[in-house]
Amino acid sequence: MRKTSVLITAWCVLTSMATGAAFANENNPYQVGGIQQKASVSPNNVLVQAPYRTNLAYSAGVDAYIYGYTLLEMARTMQKFTEKTPLNTFHHDKLLSDASFRDFVKPNNDTLYSSAWLDLSKGPQVLSYPKTDRYFTLQIMDAYSNSFHYIGGSTLEDYKGGKVVLVGPNWEGKLPSNVEVVRAPTDMLWILGRTFVNGEKDLPNVYKIQEGYTLAPLDANQKPGSIPIPKIEVSDFYDPSKFYSLLAQLMKLNPPPQKDEAFLSKLEFIGLDYQAGTFSADNDPVVLEGVSKAVKDAREIIKNSISILQKPNNGNWRVNNERVGIYDTHYLNRAMIAMHGIGANTAQEAVYASTRVDGDGNPLVGQKKYVIHFEKDQIPPTKSFWSLSMYDFENYLIDNPINRYSLGSRTEGLTFNENGSLDIYIQSTPPKGKESNWLPAPVSTTAANFSLVLRIYTPDESLQENTFVLPAIKVVNE
Numbered sequence: 001m002r003k004t005s006v007l008i009t010a011w012c013v014l015t016s017m018a019t020g021a022a023f024a025n026e027n028n029p030y031q032v033g034g035i036q037q038k039a040s041v042s043p044n045n046v047l048v049q050a051p052y053r054t055n056l057a058y059s060a061g062v063d064a065y066i067y068g069y070t071l072l073e074m075a076r077t078m079q080k081f082t083e084k085t086p087l088n089t090f091h092h093d094k095l096l097s098d099a100s101f102r103d104f105v106k107p108n109n110d111t112l113y114s115s116a117w118l119d120l121s122k123g124p125q126v127l128s129y130p131k132t133d134r135y136f137t138l139q140i141m142d143a144y145s146n147s148f149h150y151i152g153g154s155t156l157e158d159y160k161g162g163k164v165v166l167v168g169p170n171w172e173g174k175l176p177s178n179v180e181v182v183r184a185p186t187d188m189l190w191i192l193g194r195t196f197v198n199g200e201k202d203l204p205n206v207y208k209i210q211e212g213y214t215l216a217p218l219d220a221n222q223k224p225g226s227i228p229i230p231k232i233e234v235s236d237f238y239d240p241s242k243f244y245s246l247l248a249q250l251m252k253l254n255p256p257p258q259k260d261e262a263f264l265s266k267l268e269f270i271g272l273d274y275q276a277g278t279f280s281a282d283n284d285p286v287v288l289e290g291v292s293k294a295v296k297d298a299r300e301i302i303k304n305s306i307s308i309l310q311k312p313n314n315g316n317w318r319v320n321n322e323r324v325g326i327y328d329t330h331y332l333n334r335a336m337i338a339m340h341g342i343g344a345n346t347a348q349e350a351v352y353a354s355t356r357v358d359g360d361g362n363p364l365v366g367q368k369k370y371v372i373h374f375e376k377d378q379i380p381p382t383k384s385f386w387s388l389s390m391y392d393f394e395n396y397l398i399d400n401p402i403n404r405y406s407l408g409s410r411t412e413g414l415t416f417n418e419n420g421s422l423d424i425y426i427q428s429t430p431p432k433g434k435e436s437n438w439l440p441a442p443v444s445t446t447a448a449n450f451s452l453v454l455r456i457y458t459p460d461e462s463l464q465e466n467t468f469v470l471p472a473i474k475v476v477n478e
Contacts, residue, residue, distance in 0.1 A: 050286050057281070057290025058297075060269040061240070065298035067263070067331045068247035069237075070145050070338040074190065075250055076232040077104055077342065078117045087225030088125055088217070090116045092210040096197060098397055098405055105395035106341040108455060109405035110387045111135075112206050114193030114213050119225030120168035121187040121253075123218055124175070127151075130212025131161035135196040135384040135457060137349060138213065140166070143186040143254035145338060147325040153349045154383070154458045165218060169255075175218070186254040188227055192343050196385065199412050227253065237299070240291040244272050245279040252277030259329060302335045309333050310354070311466045315361070316473055317353045317454070319466050320344065324352075340395060351463045353454040359472030363448030366441050369427035369476040376420035378471050381460035385409045388424060389453050390439060398450060400440035407439045408455075426452070426473070 080103065085091040092114045097107035107113070118125055129138060129151055137153035152158045164180045168187045175181055193213055195206050229249050236242040251274035256264060267274060270291050271281035281287040310318035325346030327334035337344050344352065357363055358370060372388070380386040387408030392398050397405045407414065407424055413436040416422050425431040428441045442449050454470065462468040 053286045054290040057270050057287040058294045059290075060266045061244075061291035061294025062298045062301070063263070063331075064244065064247070064267055064270060064272060065295055066302060066335050067260075068243070068251070069298075069302060069335040070331075070342075071143060071250045071254065072232060072237065072243065072246055073338040073342060074141075074143055074145055075188070075227070075229060075246075076234075078188065078190065078227065079232055081115060081117050085116075087117055087119045087227070088215050090114055090191075090193075090210075090213050090215060092207070092213070094203070094207065096200075096405070098403065099399035101397060104342050105339075106391060106453065107397065108194070108387070109389055109397065110385070110408065110410070110455065110457075111194035111196050112203070112210065114138075114191075114195065114210050116191045116193075116215055118166065118189040118191065118215070119187055119227055120166060120171065120184060120189065122225055123222040124165050124167045124171060124173075126163055126165050126179070126216045126218055127191070128163040128212065128214045128216075129158070129161060130209055132159055132195075132209050132212075134209070135194075136209065137194050137345070139192045139194070139343070139345060139349070140182070140184075141190045141192065141343065142184060143188040143250070144256070144327070145190075145334060145342065146185065146327055147346055147349075148185060149182050150346075150349060153345075161212070185257065188254050190343070196410070198410055229253070238295060240288065240295045241279070241282050243295060244270065244281070244291065248272050248274050248279045249277045263329070263331075302332070302339050305332060306336050306340055309336055313353060313466055313468075313470050314359075314472055316355045316357050316359050317470045318355060319463075319470075320347060320352045321466070322347055322464075325349070347459075347464045349458065351456045351459040353456075353470055354451060355473065356448065356451040357473075359474055362475075364426075364441075364450050364452070364473070365447060366428045366443050366445045366449055369425070369429075369431075370441075370473050371476050372424045372426070372471050372473055374422040374424075374471050378469065379409075379422060380454070380456045380463065380470075381468065382409070382456050382463075383458040383460075386454065386456040387411075388439060389455070390426070390441065391451050391453060392442070392449065393451070398440075398442055402438075402440060404438070404440060407437065425476075427476070 093112050096112065097109050101107050138151040139147050140149040141147050164182050165175055166189065167181055167183045169183065169185055195209055197203060197206050229246065232246060236246060264274065270287055271284065272279050281291060307318065309321060309324060311321050313319050323330050323333045324337060324344050385408060387406040389406040390398050415436050423437055425434055425438045426441050428444050430438055456463055460468065
């Protein structure tokens with residue numbers, strides 16, 4: 001992970017504290033991360049330590065928040081899911097996502113979701129999937145949202161059907177010799193399945209495929225899955241005592257990878273012991289002051305840094321880069337995706353191009369009318385399909401009078417021009433005679449009120465490498 005200015009500040013403060021021991025009074029012990037330090041000089045200088053420790057707690061708190069945001073958001077999403085469906089069990093959506101969908105942000109309107117949250121701490125689970133001739137993926141994510149294994153999608157062999165045994169990081173035992181084994185990095189997993197739907201009339205065909213996505217314990221005597229953490233509320237993300245305490249508990253249940261150890265050593269400076277699953281700064285007002293400010297600023301950093309994850313394309317579009325889906329030590333990237341579109345695919349499986357502005361850099365507003373003109377050679381190259389969707393500023397689909405939430409290569413009735421080019425119209429009122437190519441925008445307003453996302457599934461390498469030029473969004477002058 002790149003060192004930010006706050007990280008540099010943290011280590012500068014550490015150096016100052018190490019070289020400035022003469023300013024402490026041995027009769028006035030203080031706590032830094034549970035390690036007792038003693039002062040050695042004048043009591044008049046003891047108070048000098050407080051601002052340094054507050055700054056240290058702030059710096060470490062910002063980094064810890066960014067690191068842990070995804071883990072909490074994954075657990076919160078899991079808890080919402082298990083209110084209706086038990087762990088180690090699939091839930092299959094039966095309707096395409098629309099404006100009422102709130103399970104997670106930026107859902108697509110091209111596939112039916114099949115979702116399952118797993119607890120492997122009680123033993124392995126056998127995942128089965130059917131033979132099919134249509135696009136599908138089973139994206140398997142660890143507790144930190146890394147997409148460590150895919151079934152389907154760009155892996156053509158998987159369309160023949162099969163099964164895999166999902167094994168936890170610490171499980172030891174005998175496994176069948178004739179089944180593929182996938183060892184997971186954490187015991188908590190999310191399987192997010194996507195199965196292509198060719199319009200409402202195609203739904204019954206997809207239901208049959210979904211029935212073939214199943215989970216079963218390897219040993220019939222395994223105990224039911226359980227992930228023992230308190231209920232996570234949205235408000236907990238704003239409360240340092242609750243956030244860091246929940247983070248400690250979740251990290252104990254899902255130990256971070258060894259490559260994170262050097263980074264995580266700084267957690268002691270805010271009293272977070274992830275091996276014990278405890279956060280002990282509640283009784284230290286100096287540290288609590290630092291982490292309280294850290295929570296506020298870290299949220300702003302995550303919220304406003306999304307451009308780091310995207311490469312510009314033709315001015316208005318920004319395309320996800322290779323650090324989406326598998327994050328390694330890029331913790332800020334991971335947190336940004338968790339906030340703006342949790343469960344995003346890797347670039348190999350899907351390229352996402354998004355924008356909130358037109359080709360001139362002006363915000364997209366309901367008052368204006370727009371057109372996206374795809375020349376014949378600008379139509380996105382894909383092995384499967386592509387689509388364009390619209391979202392509000394909370395990253396949910398926008399209600400509209402014709403219940404159309406996406407347009408794309410599989411849209412029934414989509415009309416191409418005689419020369420093979422394509423025009424898509426984006427406005428709040430239907431374009432006369434061009435309704436088949438209309439993606440409805442929100443009601444007329446001069447305020448910025450929507451964004452666009454172009455999804456290309458199993459994309460060509462030119463899209464993965466961002467060398468393919470996407471068309472600009474132009475204002476229609478009438």
